Amino acid sequence: MAKETPQKISISDTPSSELSSNTPSITGLAALERLLKASADQLRLEILQVLQHDSFGVLELCNLFSIKQSAMSHHLKVLSNADLVTTRREGNAIFYRRALPGSGDNSRFISQLFASIDAEILSTDLQQAIDRAQKTRSELSLQFFSENSERFKAQQDLIVDIADYRDTVDEILDTLIAEPFPHRETKQAIEIGPGDGSYLANLSRRFNHVIALDNAEPMLQQCRKTAEQQGLSKVGFILGDTSTFIQLDSEIAKLSPSTHSGARKADCVVANMVLHHNAKPQNIIDDVAQLLAPNGVFVISELCQHDQDWVRDAAGDVWLGFSEALLDNWTSNSGLVKGPSSYTALRNGFRIQILSYIKKGLPVEAV
Template sequence: MELIKCFKALSDKTRVRLLYVLQKYELNVNEIVLVVDMIQSGVSRHLKILMESGLLTSRRDGSFIYYSAAKNENIKTFIKLIDQSLEKEKLTGQDVKKAREMIKIRQNKTKRFFKTVAPQWDQLKKEVLGNFDLNSMIMKKISFHGNISDLGCGTGELIESLSVEVSHNLIGIDSSPEMLELARLRLSGTDNAELRLGEIEHLPMKNKEIDTAIMNMVLHHISQPEISIAEVYRVLKPGGIFILSDFEKHNQEKIKDIMGGSWLGFEKEKIKTWLTDTGFHLKTIESYPVNHGLTINVFTAKKQTFKEKR
């Protein structure tokens, strides 16, 4: 990173505004245009300068490019200076509020998707997973003690299987009322399962409430994956296990039509970084081929105890 380029890039107030909001939210060009209320050509020009300076990073997901502030120690220093100078300004406060609304729009789109597909969800999953029994594979990784939570439990398929093996509490959480209603019907004869309505980014759980957390093919539906991973860390007890499965990064837009989502999968290194930056110790990564030429990666991580951190 060249410091002179950074200072030049930040000599324009609009670019300072953009960096301020993009260190809080990852947005695509269309969303940024709405946030700062500028024409697209102007926004694209400012983004180009910020990218060339090294202050921004980008990722392509299907036909969209998403931008966010780069993450390294030098840039953190710039961000800190910007935060101190802009955090009380009315305009940047409005920018952040609008950016938050963009994320809410994505979340509402996901809710509408699941409201529509809930009755067919189990069949839609099978179309993509084929004969691969992901639930059975997940169960092999679980130590059946303590409280277990399925985060983004959908129709309750995994919890139903777990209820046979587990005598402790099972907690299923989902943001879709339609999915949870199907889960309630499925689990009506189960006495050790509890279902809660809530967002994965703001889990309706106490700190250190559970021993094992499962996030099974959910992460690609979440606009801000780092926040959801941090939430898992919060609700896990020290020594607790986190099992996360999702697609390897791909370019098949049609999969969004089948299974929805904000992301076309993830590179292994991206999820590994999110886990380790949050404080998890990554134990294993396993990969499994499924239909449509896709691959599912399964990560097993541990929330270290105080003694292990030392």
């Protein structure tokens, strides 16, 4: 008998008038006029600056800028009408992010506007407010995994099981790692957020050394247990996140600057159903770009964007999946190049995207 999915009832932080807004499409000089008027306000420029690398709900933005919701909603509507911001629904809540410039009449102007905004330094007060908001998101996620390590797999399996995408990840990895590294003596892989360690054996068969990286000690203990049961001797375990890993690499360089050449650089990084659990997934992508060796491969298995808000409580999700365009934009900004991709639809209505990205570098012979 099929188990009924619990539905979480919540109240949106976005006024209904915003949700039902149907602004007529305009082009030419009228569109340019609307764009110029929307950008001729310092607060709206600061909102666009804040939305450079993240999306926020109306109430979050109100807290960041210390203004009333009605005023913030007005500014967001002006920016939305000018195609400078776009929205994504997460359950009953609406989150705003900066629009991708696209290929419209004013795309070049929008790109230049964003570049000018990004060249300005974010104010200290705003940065501190953003840090507080991100800390709150991260603490909620970490609390979930610390309290639910024993039953996480069962909860996660309500949404997606690793068996649904394991073979596809293997296939993409085998395709990508065969060419760049045929003669390299040591091949290292990192799995970010390995869960209970279900994919470590697959990586161990393909790489000489595998590192399991997780910021929740109870989850890492589950991972160690799996590795011991499967006799995986080539796996190391690190408690922390991707920024921790970069700091470790820096410390190694300080201890041995003459011989250090990126001892922890990875030929492959895998993130299976990880990014939607993190407050700032784009920061993880930036870190991965630093961790990868030239021609290294980054494989992301993720949920496609959805509206099943109950997964927040059931599986500790922070994001309700991602659009491929958003992931492509983040990885491109980090200097990674798109590789093969695959997509799978599940019977429970969720869809999986397995995406790969490559850190283009020197030819293998020159590395």
